[in-house]
Amino acid sequence: MTGSVQNASDTSEVNAVRPIGVAVLGMGNVGAEVVRIITDNADDLRARVGAPVEIRGVAVRDLSRPRKIGQELLTDDPASLIARDDVDIVVELMGGIDPARALIRTALESGKSVVTANKALLAEYTGELASAAAEAKVDLYFEAAVAGAIPVIRPLMQSLAGDTVERVAGIVNGTTNFILSEMDETGADYADTLAEAGRLGYAEADPTADVEGYDAAAKAAILASIAFHSRVTAADVHREGISSVTAADLVAAKKFDCTIKLLSICERVRDVDGSQRVSARVYPALIPLTHPLATVNGAFNAVVVEAENAGRLMFYGQGAGGSPTASAVLGDMVMAARNRVHGGRGPLESTYASLPIAPIDDVFTRYYISMRVADRPGVLAQVAGEFTKRSVSIAAVRQEGAGDDARLIVVTHRAPDRAQSDCVAALEDMDAVIKVSSVLRLEGTDD
Amino acid sequence: MTGSVQNASDTSEVNAVRPIGVAVLGMGNVGAEVVRIITDNADDLRARVGAPVEIRGVAVRDLSRPRKIGQELLTDDPASLIARDDVDIVVELMGGIDPARALIRTALESGKSVVTANKALLAEYTGELASAAAEAKVDLYFEAAVAGAIPVIRPLMQSLAGDTVERVAGIVNGTTNFILSEMDETGADYADTLAEAGRLGYAEADPTADVEGYDAAAKAAILASIAFHSRVTAADVHREGISSVTAADLVAAKKFDCTIKLLSICERVRDVDGSQRVSARVYPALIPLTHPLATVNGAFNAVVVEAENAGRLMFYGQGAGGSPTASAVLGDMVMAARNRVHGGRGPLESTYASLPIAPIDDVFTRYYISMRVADRPGVLAQVAGEFTKRSVSIAAVRQEGAGDDARLIVVTHRAPDRAQSDCVAALEDMDAVIKVSSVLRLEGTDD
Numbered sequence: 080m081t082g083s084v085q086n087a088s089d090t091s092e093v094n095a096v097r098p099i100g101v102a103v104l105g106m107g108n109v110g111a112e113v114v115r116i117i118t119d120n121a122d123d124l125r126a127r128v129g130a131p132v133e134i135r136g137v138a139v140r141d142l143s144r145p146r147k148i149g150q151e152l153l154t155d156d157p158a159s160l161i162a163r164d165d166v167d168i169v170v171e172l173m174g175g176i177d178p179a180r181a182l183i184r185t186a187l188e189s190g191k192s193v194v195t196a197n198k199a200l201l202a203e204y205t206g207e208l209a210s211a212a213a214e215a216k217v218d219l220y221f222e223a224a225v226a227g228a229i230p231v232i233r234p235l236m237q238s239l240a241g242d243t244v245e246r247v248a249g250i251v252n253g254t255t256n257f258i259l260s261e262m263d264e265t266g267a268d269y270a271d272t273l274a275e276a277g278r279l280g281y282a283e284a285d286p287t288a289d290v291e292g293y294d295a296a297a298k299a300a301i302l303a304s305i306a307f308h309s310r311v312t313a314a315d316v317h318r319e320g321i322s323s324v325t326a327a328d329l330v331a332a333k334k335f336d337c338t339i340k341l342l343s344i345c346e347r348v349r350d351v352d353g354s355q356r357v358s359a360r361v362y363p364a365l366i367p368l369t370h371p372l373a374t375v376n377g378a379f380n381a382v383v384v385e386a387e388n389a390g391r392l393m394f395y396g397q398g399a400g401g402s403p404t405a406s407a408v409l410g411d412m413v414m415a416a417r418n419r420v421h422g423g424r425g426p427l428e429s430t431y432a433s434l435p436i437a438p439i440d441d442v443f444t445r446y447y448i449s450m451r452v453a454d455r456p457g458v459l460a461q462v463a464g465e466f467t468k469r470s471v472s473i474a475a476v477r478q479e480g481a482g483d484d485a486r487l488i489v490v491t492h493r494a495p496d497r498a499q500s501d502c503v504a505a506l507e508d509m510d511a512v513i514k515v516s517s518v519l520r521l522e523g524t525d526d
Numbered sequence: 527m528t529g530s531v532q533n534a535s536d537t538s539e540v541n542a543v544r545p546i547g548v549a550v551l552g553m554g555n556v557g558a559e560v561v562r563i564i565t566d567n568a569d570d571l572r573a574r575v576g577a578p579v580e581i582r583g584v585a586v587r588d589l590s591r592p593r594k595i596g597q598e599l600l601t602d603d604p605a606s607l608i609a610r611d612d613v614d615i616v617v618e619l620m621g622g623i624d625p626a627r628a629l630i631r632t633a634l635e636s637g638k639s640v641v642t643a644n645k646a647l648l649a650e651y652t653g654e655l656a657s658a659a660a661e662a663k664v665d666l667y668f669e670a671a672v673a674g675a676i677p678v679i680r681p682l683m684q685s686l687a688g689d690t691v692e693r694v695a696g697i698v699n700g701t702t703n704f705i706l707s708e709m710d711e712t713g714a715d716y717a718d719t720l721a722e723a724g725r726l727g728y729a730e731a732d733p734t735a736d737v738e739g740y741d742a743a744a745k746a747a748i749l750a751s752i753a754f755h756s757r758v759t760a761a762d763v764h765r766e767g768i769s770s771v772t773a774a775d776l777v778a779a780k781k782f783d784c785t786i787k788l789l790s791i792c793e794r795v796r797d798v799d800g801s802q803r804v805s806a807r808v809y810p811a812l813i814p815l816t817h818p819l820a821t822v823n824g825a826f827n828a829v830v831v832e833a834e835n836a837g838r839l840m841f842y843g844q845g846a847g848g849s850p851t852a853s854a855v856l857g858d859m860v861m862a863a864r865n866r867v868h869g870g871r872g873p874l875e876s877t878y879a880s881l882p883i884a885p886i887d888d889v890f891t892r893y894y895i896s897m898r899v900a901d902r903p904g905v906l907a908q909v910a911g912e913f914t915k916r917s918v919s920i921a922a923v924r925q926e927g928a929g930d931d932a933r934l935i936v937v938t939h940r941a942p943d944r945a946q947s948d949c950v951a952a953l954e955d956m957d958a959v960i961k962v963s964s965v966l967r968l969e970g971t972d973d
Binding site: 112116120123124126127222228229230233234237238239240241242243308371386387388389390391392393394395396397402403405406407408409410411412413414417418421422423424426429431432 | 559567570571573574669675676677681685686687688690755818833834838840842843844850852854855856857858860861864865868869871878
């Protein structure tokens with residue numbers, strides 16, 4: 080407002096300053112923590128913002144449920160709450176597309192800044208929401224939408240603003256990472272481990288969004304948009320979940336000094352004609368045990384960023400949970416509040432590069448293929464022939480077992496994903512191949 | 527200026543916008559990279575800033591040295607360069623206190639934003655410089671001053687603005703980390719490894735600032751100031767270098783499943799009366815091999831942040847070198863330039879908490895003490911007695927060798943550092959102790 084007080088330490092003298100009013104939409108794990116921290120840390124927040132931060136109300140679905148907050152602050156009418164003149168910042172933690180989308184739009188259009196952790200919404204509608212924010216000259220912050228407490232949006236958007244990002248690869252879904260880590264450690268199979276994750280609270284009753292990669296794909300879309308200054312939505316992300324990963328795959332991965340992780344990968348594809356595209360994809364992949372992401376276990380998240388000048392950076396921490404996610408939400412809230420007190424706004428969507436999406440077929444990948452084969456001479460030569468035909472070079476072969484249990488494992492060098500998947504299709508048609516039991520990609524290697 | 531164009535992607539239409547003029551002071555490794563990237567990436571920078579970014583001049587000490595830049599841009603008169611009306615942002619990469627301090631002050635006072643990587647200057651004079659920036663309502667950014675390309679200042683200042691930081695511990699000096707990693711790997715002693723680091727370009731001709739911990743202490747002061755919203759200068763940092771670490775220490779550390787790293791530690795000290803202080807300290811310490819910092823080797827840097835709600839976060843990457851440091855400088859430059867085009871400013875110094883400094887004597891630490899002792903019964907009881915007297919509890923003891931080579935290694939539990947160092951002094955006075963050969967602290971454990 081005044082724009083004159085820049086140093087937070089000066090503001091203790093400014094007592095007449097108008098408080099910043101906050102509306103919180105949703106009071107689940109994260110919302111409850113946000114409300115608690117705003118209340119408990121009021122003095123610190125006032126000093127950091129340069130004005131008191133006051134909760135105007137919390138919108139919930141069910142008013143009758145007991146909550147750790149004064150009843151007078153609760154409402155089941157979010158639209159009226161955000162319409163209040165004394166609300167400056169709306170913190171949206173309801174999740175889902177509707178009614179969050181309309182509520183956020185309305186908030187932005189009426190000049191409120193918005194902080195949200197809603198990855199599903201952002202993966203579809205960042206363009207629409209950022210336009211509304213730009214029009215109204217307010218902030219739209221969403222650090223908590225990707226990797227919980229780990230700062231990754233702000234580093235990508237601001238710290239790397241003078242660099243050229245080549246690749247972002249991360250473990251950004253705690254549920255699937257917990258399941259794969261457990262399978263790796265215990266040798267249990269997917270179904271049992273998923274059930275255990277549910278019992279321990281790491282998987283939801285309907286785990287589809289996590290285990291089928293939808294959550295990771297939404298985050299990949301958000302990361303790719305920012306990293307490559309292009310609009311990438313969830314529909315642009317090639318997506319494969321972890322439900323077909325077996326205990327046997329994890330054992331086999333170890334023999335190649337690898338483990339298996341569900342990765343969200345955003346890549347700048349540099350085509351031979353000098354043009355560039357963006358690949359965004361989510362799939363379970365083998366990565367070498369020496370890769371920095373290989374040791375990220377349990378519900379932890381990590382994101383590796385490779386940029387032309389910065390080189391390889393890694394960000395690691397808790398990717399979910401009430402308090403960690405609330406930490407990220409509150410960092411955004413303080414910045415939005417500071418901007419309202421001191422003037423200025425954070426950066427919004429940047430899509431100037433407008434890079435097209437590279438379909439998965441065009442992306443260079445490596446494959447790990449495990450198959451049951453007939454135990455007779457010449458099979459390897461026949462199999463190898465199919466790869467040669469499609470210019471896919473084989474990096475390693477293992478022959479295991481004998482008789483009915485004869486198996487062949489092939490790991491390929493980099494080649495267009497289409498050529499790799501064509502090889503798999505051809506193998507499935509071969510007489511000598513009884514069954515292609517497993518196909519996974521291999522990431523995190525240089526060759 | 528206009529404050530109306532928020533979305534970088536919109537600005538392609540705004541061609542009449544005034545360019546942002548940049549003055550670069552210093553053209554060493556980092557300066558040369560900054561100039562190269564500004565030139566090579568002009569289109570991207572224009573889109574991200576919302577205006578063209580133009581280098582107005584580069585101040586160097588020696589005009590006659592050949593450089594990869596048009597002679598007309600070079601000057602040996604930095605004061606005249608920054609005084610130019612068409613300079614909006616000054617990028618200071620000269621290093622050292624003088625004349626950088628006066629030049630930055632002048633730049634800020636005349637309304638230019640400043641980006642600097644000068645940790646020695648910031649560790650002493652952030653207060654003075656931030657006041658000048660606040661007064662003139664301009665930016666002072668310094669992401670590159672700590673840990674090169676790794677975003678750590680911005681996450682601490684912005685992403686964690688709603689959280690309570692408890693601890694920051696980092697490996698922030700590449701030279702000493704290279705030396706300790708090499709000693710650990712090769713078994714070579716300190717002097718030989720330092721000489722090798724010099725040959726490979728990892729140590730300067732005069733390595734004092736690195737090996738005696740001055741560089742790490744300056745960075746600790748900067749990190750502590752931000753993390754705890756208090757003014758901490760280099761003089762407040764307890765500092766010990768690595769020159770007394772021996773090959774034998776690294777071997778002994780391994781026996782305790784530890785390695786040795788030079789750590790910069792910033793800690794919120796919570797006293798029993800409920801008051802809080804700040805401890806900032808730099809010393810070589812044993813850390814468990816399972817600690818995330820234990821695997822940070824060579825010239826890499828990493829910073830672990832522990833916050834009340836976010837939990838433990840880790841940031842990892844290249845902490846030095848021309849391109850990585852230039853990446854951080856340019857991130858800051860883009861943000862400062864955006865603020866000049868779109869209005870607003872980033873946060874400056876925040877010292878509202880004004881926590882006092884806790885001297886090292888008061889800080890709870892753990893000790894690792896290795897000594898040569900007389901090979902006779904009762905020595906251990908005598909040694910243990912000195913610890914008991916000072917209420918320092920022993921966690922582990924190893925007796926090794928015999929006769930003239932009889933050695934005793936003691937690892938203590940947490941106790942005030944003063945009590946620990948008093949124990950060491952008492953041991954040095956004991957007849958049964960021939961020599962206290964090594965004293966190091968142990969960090970990164972829970973007990």
